Amino acid sequence: MKLISFILAAALAFVLCSCAGSSESSSYVTLYQTATTTTANEPEQAAEPDPDVGISLREGESFDGAVIAYGNDITAAEAKQVMDSTLGTVSWVVILHLSDAGSANYAEASNRLAGNGSITVWYNKESIFSAEVAAAAGSDGIVMITGNFTEDSAKELADKLNGIG
Numbered sequence: 001m002k003l004i005s006f007i008l009a010a011a012l013a014f015v016l017c018s019c020a021g022s023s024e025s026s027s028y029v030t031l032y033q034t035a036t037t038t039t040a041n042e043p044e045q046a047a048e049p050d051p052d053v054g055i056s057l058r059e060g061e062s063f064d065g066a067v068i069a070y071g072n073d074i075t076a077a078e079a080k081q082v083m084d085s086t087l088g089t090v091s092w093v094v095i096l097h098l099s100d101a102g103s104a105n106y107a108e109a110s111n112r113l114a115g116n117g118s119i120t121v122w123y124n125k126e127s128i129f130s131a132e133v134a135a136a137a138g139s140d141g142i143v144m145i146t147g148n149f150t151e152d153s154a155k156e157l158a159d160k161l162n163g164i165g
Contacts, residue, residue, distance in 0.1 A: 073102025077161035079154035092154035103141035
């Protein structure tokens with residue numbers, strides 16, 4: 001029980017440093033931690049993820065939307081500058097690297113939602129970012145989030161997705 005309390009307290013400490021809104025940054029940290037439980041003569045088992053705790057990517061703009069991925073499916077998030085080769089403009093984006101399971105779920109959801117749906121990033125039932133799905137994603141596990149990001153807002157969102165902010 002003390003281990004569970006410690007993990008929850010550590011996760012809360014990360015949350016208290018962040019605020020709602022669209023923002024980003026990058027660094028790798030596990031976003032969602034599961035507690036472990038043991039009893040006498042039983043092997044240690046990971047507890048089921050609590051869908052109300054930690055990071056989740058969901059379809060639509062409601063917390064009740066179908067879960068696409070949890071924080072532990074995001075292996076890294078980073079803020080980057082990209083150039084539009086057609087227009088020659090440079091903008092800030094957030095790049096997500098997803099696990100195999102997260103990648104498969106995201107590819108399936110983006111194929112369904114492309115051009116007519118959105119995906120929202122939630123932290124403990126609080127929306128921290130929402131974006132329209134412009135095009136279907138491949139299953140390579142790399143997702144680019146675009147918007148009107150500044151360098152600071154891109155880094156802030158990436159930090160939140162990495163569990164730092």
